[in-house]
Amino acid sequence: MPVPYTAPLADMRFVLSRLLGIADMETADAVLEEAAKIAGEVFAPLNEIGDRQGVKFENGKITMPPGFRDAYQAFVAGGWNGLPVAEEHGGQGLPWLLAIAVQEMMQAANIGLALCGLLNQGAIELLSVHGDDRLKQKFLPKLVEGAWAGTMNLTEPQAGSDVGAVKSKAVKEGDHYRITGQKIFISYGDHDLTENILHLVLARLPAAAEGTRGLSLFLVPKILVNDDGSLGKANDVRAVSIEHKLGQHVSPTCVMTYGDNGGAEGYLVGQEGGGIAAMFTMMNNARISVGVQGLALMERAYQQARDFAKTRVQSRPIENPKAAPVTIIHHPDVRRMLLSMKAHNEAARALAYTCALAVDEAKQENSAAALRVDLLTPIVKGWLTDLANEMTSTGVQIFGGMGYIEETGAAQHMRDARILAIYEGTNGIQANDLVFRKLGRDNGAAFGVLIGEVENFVAATKQKNREALADAVGAAKDSAAWLLQNVKSNPALAAAAAAPFLRLCGNMLGGYYLLRMAELAQDDLAAGNGGADFLKGKIISADFFAAHVLPQNAALAETVKSGGGPVLAMSEAMF
Numbered sequence: 001m002p003v004p005y006t007a008p009l010a011d012m013r014f015v016l017s018r019l020l021g022i023a024d025m026e027t028a029d030a031v032l033e034e035a036a037k038i039a040g041e042v043f044a045p046l047n048e049i050g051d052r053q054g055v056k057f058e059n060g061k062i063t064m065p066p067g068f069r070d071a072y073q074a075f076v077a078g079g080w081n082g083l084p085v086a087e088e089h090g091g092q093g094l095p096w097l098l099a100i101a102v103q104e105m106m107q108a109a110n111i112g113l114a115l116c117g118l119l120n121q122g123a124i125e126l127l128s129v130h131g132d133d134r135l136k137q138k139f140l141p142k143l144v145e146g147a148w149a150g151t152m153n154l155t156e157p158q159a160g161s162d163v164g165a166v167k168s169k170a171v172k173e174g175d176h177y178r179i180t181g182q183k184i185f186i187s188y189g190d191h192d193l194t195e196n197i198l199h200l201v202l203a204r205l206p207a208a209a210e211g212t213r214g215l216s217l218f219l220v221p222k223i224l225v226n227d228d229g230s231l232g233k234a235n236d237v238r239a240v241s242i243e244h245k246l247g248q249h250v251s252p253t254c255v256m257t258y259g260d261n262g263g264a265e266g267y268l269v270g271q272e273g274g275g276i277a278a279m280f281t282m283m284n285n286a287r288i289s290v291g292v293q294g295l296a297l298m299e300r301a302y303q304q305a306r307d308f309a310k311t312r313v314q315s316r317p318i319e320n321p322k323a324a325p326v327t328i329i330h331h332p333d334v335r336r337m338l339l340s341m342k343a344h345n346e347a348a349r350a351l352a353y354t355c356a357l358a359v360d361e362a363k364q365e366n367s368a369a370a371l372r373v374d375l376l377t378p379i380v381k382g383w384l385t386d387l388a389n390e391m392t393s394t395g396v397q398i399f400g401g402m403g404y405i406e407e408t409g410a411a412q413h414m415r416d417a418r419i420l421a422i423y424e425g426t427n428g429i430q431a432n433d434l435v436f437r438k439l440g441r442d443n444g445a446a447f448g449v450l451i452g453e454v455e456n457f458v459a460a461t462k463q464k465n466r467e468a469l470a471d472a473v474g475a476a477k478d479s480a481a482w483l484l485q486n487v488k489s490n491p492a493l494a495a496a497a498a499a500p501f502l503r504l505c506g507n508m509l510g511g512y513y514l515l516r517m518a519e520l521a522q523d524d525l526a527a528g529n530g531g532a533d534f535l536k537g538k539i540i541s542a543d544f545f546a547a548h549v550l551p552q553n554a555a556l557a558e559t560v561k562s563g564g565g566p567v568l569a570m571s572e573a574m575f
């Protein structure tokens with residue numbers, strides 16, 4: 001029996017209309033409801049099939065399992081692929097905020113399939129911002145439509161986190177370049193969902209500088225495109241194998257070879273030597289989306305664990321040992337786990353959607369919003385994907401032994417989630433980005449603006465949990481001040497504290513949004529707007545977070561300040 005998925009529309013709407021104050025809820029509702037249908041009815045029923053069957057690689061060709069092409073076609077036929085893309089490029093011109101909400105649903109329903117659309121959106125963004133008119137005219141319409149897919153090609157055997165170690169080569173030849181080299185771990189590097197695939201590839205020109213400064217970015221189509229837009233001959237690029245993985249079995253992870261027969265034809269995107277800056281447009285977009293993948297799996301795991309906890313009967317209630325055995329949702333420890341999942345989901349959703357709103361504002365030349373996006377991106381990616389690992393594991397725990405058995409589907413979410421903390425820049429890299437670039441670069445200015453916003457809320461609210469949030473903000477300020485003293489003078493000590501700092505920032509923001517939502521829910525309850533159980537549940541989520549999570553920030557701040565010592569004291573030989 002496929003595990004159902006029901007989009008959490010009530011909470012999505014609450015975040016959009018109440019927390020973020022979106023005026024046009026009519027459009028938002030229409031989009032959310034339609035997306036919920038395709039996620040629940042088309043993507044979700046294939047999730048387990050994709051996990052069990054995986055992709056096939058035979059005679060150099062990759063085949064998706066039955067049903068996946070139709071599901072992808074339904075997705076693109078509905079215009080979902082181009083939802084946030086400007087109308088001038090053939091998209092629907094809707095906000096990223098809605099695109100992110102839609103993405104949450106698709107990723108929750110079938111993360112392995114939805115990853116294709118995630119990459120397409122990043123590729124579209126990259127090409128719209130950095131492509132010249134010729135490239136845009138030739139490639140964007142089909143990419144936006146979803147008839148062609150996009151990929152990102154950074155990783156090579158010796159170049160993972162260290163992108164500057166990329167060795168793939170590019171040589172200029174007339175109006176194009178010849179690309180040679182090998183890329184590994186390329187998601188959707190080949191598949192049969194679309195008639196063509198556009199690879200965005202980092203490579204190095206002859207005599208280019210060492211490191212990331214010497215990288216340029218190229219668009220390399222799987223099949224060459226004639227000037228009239230028709231498909232021509234196959235390019236000199238192919239997938240040579242696929243990886244066998246812990247999770248996301250249906251997303252083909254490919255080893256790609258470029259230039260077995262003299263060099264793949266590629267077209268420069270942006271400037272020579274400007275590759276990493278251009279690729280970062282796609283990467284930043286994808287980092288937020290990968291955070292949303294984390295949110296999506298947490299939600300999916302929560303729904304399953306909740307439904308199971310309401311039906312599994314085991315043990316008598318602790319407060320009445322003579323009563324008949326009860327469903328496990330009556331046991332306080334199971335409730336604690338479920339509530340932890342619920343509260344973290346709601347915090348994660350609020351953070352991800354707030355960041356998406358800032359993306360839309362940044363596109364309107366709002367420089368404060370652009371700084372906010374920069375600051376939030378590593379937190380969205382790092383915090384939400386760490387949580388996805390923890391919460392999908394909690395989901396398995398709620399199932400007991402049945403969670404460990406594949407047929408319930410709980411284990412799949414945990415396996416699918418594991419990669420989220422690794423790809424698109426590991427969470428260690430996100431933590432470094434937060435500390436050294438986002439905090440250190442402007443000496444804490446953008447971070448200070450964020451802290452100020454939370455402090456203003458604490459000062460104004462009458463929320464009963466305001467003290468817990470005030471303490472959590474104090475811990476964040478304290479540890480940020482310590483980091484700022486050390487980022488330059490003792491970078492290794494600061495780097496050893498980066499991950500606990502990222503966690504602390506996530507906790508603080510999660511608490512901030514949950515408390516704000518609890519306040520709004522209280523108002524709605526008093527005014528009789530909305531379902532009472534839903535609104536009371538929002539208030540309890542904030543209470544839970546204030547009691548169980550926010551107090552951790554004081555300890556995390558201590559770890560930030562004193563945790564690096566032992567880490568650096570261990571020599572290699574002592575391990």
Ligand SMILES: Cc1cc2nc3c(=O)[nH]c(=O)nc-3n(C[C@H](O)[C@H](O)[C@H](O)COP(=O)(O)OP(=O)(O)OC[C@H]3O[C@@H](n4cnc5c(N)ncnc54)[C@H](O)[C@@H]3O)c2cc1C
Pocket residue numbers: 152153154155159160161162184185186187188245253419422423424425426427428429432
């Ligand atoms: C399923 C899957 C799909 C992927 N899809 C794509 C894709 O589509 N395109 C693409 O280009 N790549 C893709 N990747 C590659 C992925 O982005 C890399 O695996 C990831 O960036 C980490 O690189 P690495 O595996 O070489 O690990 P390494 O860089 O070797 O890292 C190993 C460990 O060392 C840590 N580390 C390394 N350097 C530092 C540092 N400076 N500071 C602190 N810690 C550090 C890391 O955090 C990690 O814990 C994919 C990988 C997988 C497994």
